[in-house]
Amino acid sequence: MKLSSAKLILDTALAEAQKRGVSVCISIVDAAAWPVAFVRMDGAPLGVIDVSNKKARTAVLFQMDSADFAKVAHPDAGAYTLENTNGGLTSFGGGVVLKAADGTLLGGIGVSGAATQDDIDIARAAADTLTA
Amino acid sequence: MKLSSAKLILDTALAEAQKRGVSVCISIVDAAAWPVAFVRMDGAPLGVIDVSNKKARTAVLFQMDSADFAKVAHPDAGAYTLENTNGGLTSFGGGVVLKAADGTLLGGIGVSGAATQDDIDIARAAADTLTA
Amino acid sequence: MKLSSAKLILDTALAEAQKRGVSVCISIVDAAAWPVAFVRMDGAPLGVIDVSNKKARTAVLFQMDSADFAKVAHPDAGAYTLENTNGGLTSFGGGVVLKAADGTLLGGIGVSGAATQDDIDIARAAADTLTA
Amino acid sequence: MKLSSAKLILDTALAEAQKRGVSVCISIVDAAAWPVAFVRMDGAPLGVIDVSNKKARTAVLFQMDSADFAKVAHPDAGAYTLENTNGGLTSFGGGVVLKAADGTLLGGIGVSGAATQDDIDIARAAADTLTA
Numbered sequence: 001m002k003l004s005s006a007k008l009i010l011d012t013a014l015a016e017a018q019k020r021g022v023s024v025c026i027s028i029v030d031a032a033a034w035p036v037a038f039v040r041m042d043g044a045p046l047g048v049i050d051v052s053n054k055k056a057r058t059a060v061l062f063q064m065d066s067a068d069f070a071k072v073a074h075p076d077a078g079a080y081t082l083e084n085t086n087g088g089l090t091s092f093g094g095g096v097v098l099k100a101a102d103g104t105l106l107g108g109i110g111v112s113g114a115a116t117q118d119d120i121d122i123a124r125a126a127a128d129t130l131t132a
Numbered sequence: 133m134k135l136s137s138a139k140l141i142l143d144t145a146l147a148e149a150q151k152r153g154v155s156v157c158i159s160i161v162d163a164a165a166w167p168v169a170f171v172r173m174d175g176a177p178l179g180v181i182d183v184s185n186k187k188a189r190t191a192v193l194f195q196m197d198s199a200d201f202a203k204v205a206h207p208d209a210g211a212y213t214l215e216n217t218n219g220g221l222t223s224f225g226g227g228v229v230l231k232a233a234d235g236t237l238l239g240g241i242g243v244s245g246a247a248t249q250d251d252i253d254i255a256r257a258a259a260d261t262l263t264a
Numbered sequence: 265m266k267l268s269s270a271k272l273i274l275d276t277a278l279a280e281a282q283k284r285g286v287s288v289c290i291s292i293v294d295a296a297a298w299p300v301a302f303v304r305m306d307g308a309p310l311g312v313i314d315v316s317n318k319k320a321r322t323a324v325l326f327q328m329d330s331a332d333f334a335k336v337a338h339p340d341a342g343a344y345t346l347e348n349t350n351g352g353l354t355s356f357g358g359g360v361v362l363k364a365a366d367g368t369l370l371g372g373i374g375v376s377g378a379a380t381q382d383d384i385d386i387a388r389a390a391a392d393t394l395t396a
Numbered sequence: 397m398k399l400s401s402a403k404l405i406l407d408t409a410l411a412e413a414q415k416r417g418v419s420v421c422i423s424i425v426d427a428a429a430w431p432v433a434f435v436r437m438d439g440a441p442l443g444v445i446d447v448s449n450k451k452a453r454t455a456v457l458f459q460m461d462s463a464d465f466a467k468v469a470h471p472d473a474g475a476y477t478l479e480n481t482n483g484g485l486t487s488f489g490g491g492v493v494l495k496a497a498d499g500t501l502l503g504g505i506g507v508s509g510a511a512t513q514d515d516i517d518i519a520r521a522a523a524d525t526l527t528a
Contacts, residue, residue, distance in 0.1 A: 047193030325443030
């Protein structure tokens with residue numbers, strides 16, 4: 001993923017978070033799960049830095065949003081303990097796969113710090129800038 | 133957090149543990165989760181050293197007591213696997229947020245080694261010295 | 265450190281890197297060494313992501329630029345192995361302390377990916393925006 | 397090591413640091429290298445927390461002061477890379493072995509944050525309380 005794309009996604013996520021009046025961390029990783037860009041908004045709890053990183057990482061490593069990953073990695077589901085691989089993954093929403101308009105995998109975005117549904121909505125709004 | 137405050141909190145926790153006849157570890161971290169003071173009482177099992185550290189860290193990183201953190205990070209709750217972030221967090225009581233009388237976040241205390249309710253009560257008694 | 269300050273520093277560093285025609289990673293951490301902002305420019309080798317992080321971390325944890333840290337942590341200097349503490353620190357230039365105009369410690373910046381002197385100059389130009 | 401002994405050592409080290417007008421971290425570990433007590437004085441750089449821990453650990457693990465450890469673990473000495481074992485050890489002064497009056501190994505103390513000679517003197521003064 002090019003930095004110009006990552007900045008566009010990041011700015012969209014920041015604007016969406018500001019519109020909702022929430023403070024979040026935003027992490028963007030490339031298709032190989034390496035960091036491209038990150039910001040922590042003023043007032044976000046320190047603990048969510050690692051959460052936004054892990055959400056982005058979860059999304060791209062298994063090519064599914066972290067809310068979907070939660071379903072397969074739950075103790076009562078088919079792949080329990082999958083969340084303990086790859087340095088620790090995240091079984092709740094806010095990690096979203098980033099794809100180009102033609103479906104090519106570009107990377108992942110993780111948003112953390114607000115209510116989970118807000119995190120998801122912000123990440124989704126940002127991801128949609130790539131296909132708009 | 134100043135060391136003078138940390139020592140006051142620590143001494144209160146030690147006195148409360150002695151009153152109850154239990155042996156615990158007590159960890160105090162600042163608002164950025166860096167250690168300020170720590171003691172291990174005679175007879176506390178070695179395994180609880182890391183537990184008291186992680187309880188203090190959990191409380192301050194997410195600005196909630198570890199007993200409350202347990203509710204959100206449970207496998208059937210909204211943020212399962214949150215406990216796997218930040219080097220490992222603690223989903224049971226004994227980690228308490230430390231706040232000044234005006235509500236400013238000062239840090240966190242973790243107590244471990246006794247029954248969980250004792251750990252919680254000791255940490256709470258110590259935290260209350262800041263607002264008394 | 266506020267995100268608005270971090271973005272100003274980051275944009276200055278990016279502009280300086282572009283002017284020199286080099287590709288770098290830029291990491292900004294607060295006074296407690298927690299990440300505030302990060303970008304990786306197109307073409308920077310993957311290995312320098314961690315280097316820029318560790319340079320920023322080195323600068324703020326010991327309140328000295330990483331080029332100065334190198335002098336004290338050298339095998340024949342007074343604090344050999346200091347570089348092995350705190351998860352691994354960096355004994356060459358490109359990590360710079362961030363201070364406000366009144367001297368208050370605000371955090372650290374790490375730049376990595378170009379020749380070391382370029383890394384240093386970029387970090388220094390960015391840090392100077394806080395006192396200009 | 398009993399907590400009462402650790403507190404006596406700690407208070408001596410604190411008093412000595414205050415007399416010299418320096419800010420240090422002080423770590424005390426038992427004969428099995430497990431933490432017993434720790435304090436960070438106001439104004440000590442965050443980076444020295446881990447250094448004081450590693451100095452105490454180095455002293456007790458090899459039953460020699462960290463200044464002596466430096467001689468054997470230097471790149472030009474007989475046990476180069478010994479400093480990379482046990483999670484990272486420290487090759488400069490400020491870690492001192494703690495022994496009872498009869499020579500029994502009790503643990504180690506690490507002091508870090510001042511000039512190395514100050515760190516050593518503070519640790520030594522504290523260790524001497526056990527044999528006085």
